[in-house]
Amino acid sequence: MTTQVIILNGGSSSGKSGIVRCLQEVLPDPWLAFGCDSLVDAMPAKMQASDAGIVFAADGTVNVGPDFMALQAAWVEGVVAMAQAGARIIIDDVFLGGAGSQQRWQKALGGLTVLWVGVRCDSAVAAGREIARGDRVQGMAASQAEVVHEGVSYDLEVDTTHTESLVCARTISAHVD
């Protein structure tokens, strides 16, 4: 069965974006890539100043409210519809709700053929890469490193602690049918 959707789940600064760009390079077909960052960019700037939206706290924790959840749910439906319309899709997400986040995706994905990929990175290493990226707010990497994987099932896991993005992408692409 042809893989229609690849979903990468991992904490902030675990290296998802780099893997996505490498996947888009090494996979022979053109794949569309969407993720948390592009979703937040699509939302009004004022959503980031509202408890009903998304709040990035000074300690690196992230809280989302009902307005964010509603738009996210519709966005998930739309991304699934793109795959149903024939586009091959790569998603990178941060399952802040662990297994519950995965179940929401599973329900929306219906009968599509999905490759579930866990992107692990040692918490201290991810925290260091957060500094190297120059983000002013620190703490997201450490606070998300473990919790996003709790109760989540994968077809495949990669670990960027000691493995380059391109190597991880090649491992993943070998599992794409």
Place this chain on the structure above:
Amino acid sequence: MTTQVIILNGGSSSGKSGIVRCLQEVLPDPWLAFGCDSLVDAMPAKMQASDAGIVFAADGTVNVGPDFMALQAAWVEGVVAMAQAGARIIIDDVFLGGAGSQQRWQKALGGLTVLWVGVRCDSAVAAGREIARGDRVQGMAASQAEVVHEGVSYDLEVDTTHTESLVCARTISAHVD
């Protein structure tokens, strides 16, 4: 009937992005915004080096090939599905195919309530704003200013030549039900 989708069509540097951000600010509900730029960002980088993808020529002309068209068609379906799922959506697009581009959207949008907005800007003014943005390739603004509107029907037109983005956004928002 509640407006579900706002579609802004205009040439490069006509001011669409600024209007979109102002709309997201002035409209009371949170609206999701997508457009050509976010679509190109979602595609593999190598699509920009291929005649089958999208080629930004040195003279400012833009050519798209079959791979681009196929992904774009699926993306349109997905964006429409987000609106059907209840999210309110703002699209900014460049109808390189004029009326033909509008027909493709109309066919995909089905029974949704759409507000069609033309974003005009004097060609010379848009070309100046292209320079002010610091784009290395110049010519897109001038080559697209008129052609994208050919044969297209609007509910409303705004002209950024002498009118600020925020004022245009308020005019548009007054037409949103």
Place this chain on the structure above:
Amino acid sequence: MTTQVIILNGGSSSGKSGIVRCLQEVLPDPWLAFGCDSLVDAMPAKMQASDAGIVFAADGTVNVGPDFMALQAAWVEGVVAMAQAGARIIIDDVFLGGAGSQQRWQKALGGLTVLWVGVRCDSAVAAGREIARGDRVQGMAASQAEVVHEGVSYDLEVDTTHTESLVCARTISAHVD
């Protein structure tokens, strides 16, 4: 006397950056451009989380402390040295201290030939452009629009309220010897 340095002073969202890029395009020689934004980018990220550094408050006010002032003073000396070494330089700055800010530049610039340019923009229009840019924090444009010009002397003033960046740049370039 050949103009060696052009200094543009104006509030946030008054249109300085667009004018700078247009100046770099229309002036026949290549000019180097520096400004507040590139200075802040050159500083450690942690300077933006410290009262000794620079604090962008939620109401749009900006406060700078002694660490920021010390690095800024050395940076000014360096930019002046580039001009003394033969590079033609465009600076865009926000004179938060009004006349006092200008005096600090004058003292550092010594015998160099400088064109002082005030960049005005109606406060409400600048506030609207701040929204159009999508900045999450609003209020800088309004709070800086007038105060940065207090007691400052110019060779030339431009007003972006009703005049395009490229037109302002051509006006300025006509005063460059």
Place this chain on the structure above:
Amino acid sequence: MTTQVIILNGGSSSGKSGIVRCLQEVLPDPWLAFGCDSLVDAMPAKMQASDAGIVFAADGTVNVGPDFMALQAAWVEGVVAMAQAGARIIIDDVFLGGAGSQQRWQKALGGLTVLWVGVRCDSAVAAGREIARGDRVQGMAASQAEVVHEGVSYDLEVDTTHTESLVCARTISAHVD
């Protein structure tokens, strides 16, 4: 003797920028950071479309002409002047001319106390990271990996092939007086 300037030399995608941001975090004093990228940003956009300026070729090679060299020389003088004025400075550069590039810096730096740092990265690994960054033009990493170090003398070398940016930064900071 207090270290006044840290110069990092390495090829494209060798990891200089990440190390610089980590250095700015771990060093107790605030240090200003400048480099090739900020220099190119300071130049007119049209310099990138001129043989007299800087040309990024499709195969990843970079060629600079006399206009670029002249502005760069003045910029070097200015950065040195910032250090002489008391700011602590981190430079990241790509010594396309190897030992000759170092000599130009040495001549300008005069009596300042400088820490020379080589940033190495295995060529294939750097090429992979170039893909992970999503640069459309590939080849810079591979073409620069070795040549920029030819004939250059260092106080210290770090290798990002298997070592994180933050760890490299801590190694470097231990050599800062």
